[in-house]
Amino acid sequence: MAQITAALVKELREKTGAGMMDCKKALGENDGDVEASIDWLRTKGLASAAKKAGRVASEGLVGIAIDGTKGAVVEINAETDFVARNETFQDFVITASNIALTTGNDVDALKASPFPGEERNVQEQLTHMIATIGENMSIRRVQTLSVDKGVVSSYIHTALAPGIGKIGVLVALETEADAAKADSFGKQLAMHVAAAKPQSISRDDMDQEVVDRERAIFAEQARESGKPAEIVEKMVEGRIRKFYEEACLVDQTFVIDGDSKVSAAIEAAGKEAGGSITLKGFSLFVLGDGIEKEEEDFAAEVAAVAGN
Secondary structure: OOOOOHHHHHHHHHHHOOOHHHHHHHHHHOOOOHHHHHHHHHHOOHHHHHHOOOOOOOEEEEEEEEEOOEEEEEEEEEOOHHHHOOHHHHHHHHHHHHHHHHHOOOHHHHHHOEOOOOOOEHHHHHHHHHHHHOOOEEEEEEEEEEOOOEEEEEEEEOOOEOOEEOEEEEEEEEEOOOHHHHHHHHHHHHHHHHHHOOOEOOHHHOOHHHHHHHHHHHHHHHHOOOOOHHHHHHHHHHHHHHHHHHHEHHHOEOOOOOOOEHHHHHHHHHHHHOOOEEEEEEEEEEOOOOOOOOOOOHHHHHHHHHOO
16 A cells, blocks of 8 residues: 655645545545545535635524523634525424534534434535535534523524524523513614624623723724813713613614613513513624725726736
8 A cells, every 4th residue: 555645635735625634545545646635625526615615604504593591602604605505404403403402603613513314514515505505604603601500592694594583692691580571672683783883791791801991992983082181081981881772782772662771671680570581691693793804996806807
């Protein structure tokens, strides 16, 4: 049997764009023959999938699954909105969301989990879909929330089907109150999160680096006003309070009634449901958030093809 050297693996990777371990396995299956290994990768759908790996995948779907007092939200990306409307892709997102209920916040654990009905794990099933559908796809992130007693409520914005859409929110409410009433309020609160996009639950769990950065910006802006130092300090503190009101969930104005603070709305909901409600956490996934999308200049592309 031929020795599978690093140079051989490197050569095969450069020719196919496939992953290192896939290339090593291909060479092992084909006695070090690079050309045969290329064909082997192509038959497995790995070479064609890998060639697409450089393309930006900022579309796709956010999926949510709820099981009792636990919920999971996942983001799975594709290159175009067209794929998001593909039933095979939608079923994959729904299945992955349900699997995430047992794998927690670990993307790698989700990828390594067996995919129901197939002799593949989740990542291998995704690779198979990439080769079949012809677009780059990726499992970007996952988060789970749970409570000992209470409810995990959800909201999907622009849902394409139950549990999948462009924006997904989970809200975890700890309570011994009536579950149906608590869940009804939880869904309203999840809708609020989708609309208001808070950065934290309260001031106490706000990232201090974020606060320090905002304070530095506000201080520089205030100093440019030329006002005395004591006035500058008051201006900064006022802007920080305003920042908290906009960024902290419990300090925001509840979008459902447009009047109450969220903290007051939670208290009122507890009284209505027959017991106190504690907001334990929330998760907001906005499809493609933070991904740099490639800007396409169609006119320039046409001109280039025409040779202008």
